[in-house]
Amino acid sequence: MGSGNYGATGGAGGRRRLLVVEAGRLDAVLAAAFPDLSRARVQRLIANEHVLVDGAPARKSTQVERGTDITLELPETRHEVRPSGLSLTVLYEDDELLAIDKPAGLLVHEAPAEREATSVVDWFVERYPDCAATFEIERPGIVHRLDKHTSGVLLLAKRPPAQAALSAAFQAREVTKEYLALCDGVPQRARAVVDADLGRSHADRRRMAVTGSGRSAQTEYEVLADERDRSLVLVRPRTGRTHQIRVHLAAIGAPVSGDDRYGKGPGPRHLLHAWRITVPHPAGGALTVAAPLPEDMQAAIAEAGFAERAAAFAGAAAAYTKEAP
Numbered sequence: 001m002g003s004g005n006y007g008a009t010g011g012a013g014g015r016r017r018l019l020v021v022e023a024g025r026l027d028a029v030l031a032a033a034f035p036d037l038s039r040a041r042v043q044r045l046i047a048n049e050h051v052l053v054d055g056a057p058a059r060k061s062t063q064v065e066r067g068t069d070i071t072l073e074l075p076e077t078r079h080e081v082r083p084s085g086l087s088l089t090v091l092y093e094d095d096e097l098l099a100i101d102k103p104a105g106l107l108v109h110e111a112p113a114e115r116e117a118t119s120v121v122d123w124f125v126e127r128y129p130d131c132a133a134t135f136e137i138e139r140p141g142i143v144h145r146l147d148k149h150t151s152g153v154l155l156l157a158k159r160p161p162a163q164a165a166l167s168a169a170f171q172a173r174e175v176t177k178e179y180l181a182l183c184d185g186v187p188q189r190a191r192a193v194v195d196a197d198l199g200r201s202h203a204d205r206r207r208m209a210v211t212g213s214g215r216s217a218q219t220e221y222e223v224l225a226d227e228r229d230r231s232l233v234l235v236r237p238r239t240g241r242t243h244q245i246r247v248h249l250a251a252i253g254a255p256v257s258g259d260d261r262y263g264k265g266p267g268p269r270h271l272l273h274a275w276r277i278t279v280p281h282p283a284g285g286a287l288t289v290a291a292p293l294p295e296d297m298q299a300a301i302a303e304a305g306f307a308e309r310a311a312a313f314a315g316a317a318a319a320y321t322k323e324a325p
């Protein structure tokens with residue numbers, strides 16, 4: 001998912017400027033503000049003095065405050081074309097962007113622990129080589145993220161200006177994201193907002209946790225159906241922290257089914273689906289794209305006793321609406 005609220009300017013490549021509005025460690029702030037850059041690359045840029053803090057080089061661990069002026073220079077990056085073997089469903093496409101239906105089990109981009117795994121970036125570079133060549137970044141087209149085992153709508157920018165505009169919309173929280181989750185447990189309140197800061201778990205750095213010193217995170221949810229200690233929940237995250245939905249639902253006693261990190265597990269994957277997204281279109285107006293429920297979620301929701309609900313969302317397949325400016 002997307003990152004916090006940052007005053008970022010500049011295109012997808014070349015020179016970028018960031019006015020910090022949420023204090024933190026330099027490398028973490030930059031990686032959150034620019035989702036197309038990995039934290040590892042941000043750290044390399046800092047080490048090679050391509051990042052200036054108030055006009056001077058800094059260390060990756062430098063603590064930046066609200067109002068700090070950061071300038072980042074991006075050297076040219078060449079994109080390796082790796083045969084992906086992927087055939088992904090394109091839900092919407094125009095000259096500026098496209099929306100795909102990401103299947104569960106597919107990485108959005110290369111991860112440190114899975115460097116050889118095929119990703120959405122590989123598919124984009126292979127299928128849209130001319131578009132990818134216009135980006136001077138290691139993750140061409142990437143605007144936001146979904147966890148590997150989360151399915152559903154994922155946006156990709158086809159040009160650097162579109163990437164910059166969409167990233168700015170995510171950072172300004174002008175994007176509405178809706179997820180469907182099948183949960184083990186039923187929240188006490190049928191509709192509410194979970195407002196609980198998130199940070200790295202001290203016991204396991206691979207996990208996120210509700211902490212008193214983490215970053216602000218809010219998740220709105222609505223219970224659509226419940227039966228026999230299972231529930232079908234519609235989720236609208238207001239912020240975009242790592243694993244936010246999964247951690248927040250677990251914190252209120254309704255972890256996502258199949259989640260082996262925050263829930264009861266084990267399962268082939270956690271049953272969380274990015275169902276619909278509404279964004280300001282870079283050319284003006286608003287774009288809404290919906291992805292159908294995948295077969296495994298349809299079956300699991302029906303088995304839990306919510307067959308009518310599953311059919312309703314399955315029928316909302318591959319739809320989009322675009323409002324004129």
